[in-house]
Amino acid sequence: MTDDKTDVIQGTLDMLILKTLSLEPMHGFGVARRIEQITRDVFRVNPGSLMLAFKRMERDGLMDAEWRATENNRQAKFYALTRKGRRQLESETRDWERRAGAIARLLQA
């Protein structure tokens, strides 16, 4: 692994988790791994923040959790998006695009 990873941009972890889970239900490490892979190791996900985010979003009804066997035949907690979670992902994506677009315009000015 390279060492030039940075922490996830503040306030975007929820969106990244939601997006990752929208691909398929996953356990905690799977989500962290997927985020790092897709962002080509730009972002490093802090496990503590990840767990906390899972607990919070589960309570907010954005995701459901269930214990399932992994491909290695181990029990792991899998998280899956709920319908509310999908809606939340859409609104967060829109919001992010709006903000990222604004910053991009500012930097190009």
Add this chain to the structure above:
Amino acid sequence: MSIIRHISAGLRRLFRKERVERELDHEVQHFLEMATRAHMERGKPRDAALRAARLEMGGTKAVKEDARSGGWEAEVEAVVRDVRYGARSLRRNPSYALMAALTLGLGVGALTTMFSLLNAVLLRPPAHVEAPERLVSLYTSDFSGPPMGASSYPDFLDIAQQGDVFVGVMLSRLARVTTGEGESAEQRVVELVSGNYFQTLGVRPALGRDLATDEDRIGAPVAVGVIAHDLWQRVLGGRPLRGDETILMNGNRFCRPWRRACGVRRECSRPRH
């Protein structure tokens, strides 16, 4: 829906703590294991891989602590922990605990006293008064003295004569007197009032008679007093004054009002202070 989820998840954590902890433990362990495996896949030996995974995680304890920190039940747990810690330190240091309890007790006591006083004097309408919402205090002052200074008797007469503003105007002034004599002497606070005092307030005495409006004049043949209910209960046990009994106030004897023979001189009722 969401609020029910929040509450039930919190309750689950508070009351099925072991199980929730076990699950969290399992989840974190699984995370660590998978991270280790990922390092091994990149060619590290198991020991080094585990170390690297731990390092990245920043310790399983810290992760679990983070995961526990969300939700309302974390606040509840923090309060319970604080209370326990407080109780433990108080037990370890009983003299300090005693001092703290005393200080708190005194503080609360003082505050309660102040509040009941305030409540009785300022907040609650005066008891037994017929129309407390229409009762006002009048002060006249030329501002040479305190802003709520006493009014002069001529001012009182002027105000009382302007009958279109007030239904009734009466005078009152606090004074200290001594009742009884010798060892039974006690200092009390009385109000020196105009004859229409009770009539204006709409208060009727439980026993005996009211003051008469002309009894406040200079040269009135007798001085008249009305004692408060609690003093009546305390001194006489709530019974009428017997014919030969008197209440001594500033050296002057008050007797049953309808027995003029008692003959208290007018100036006798004036407290000397």
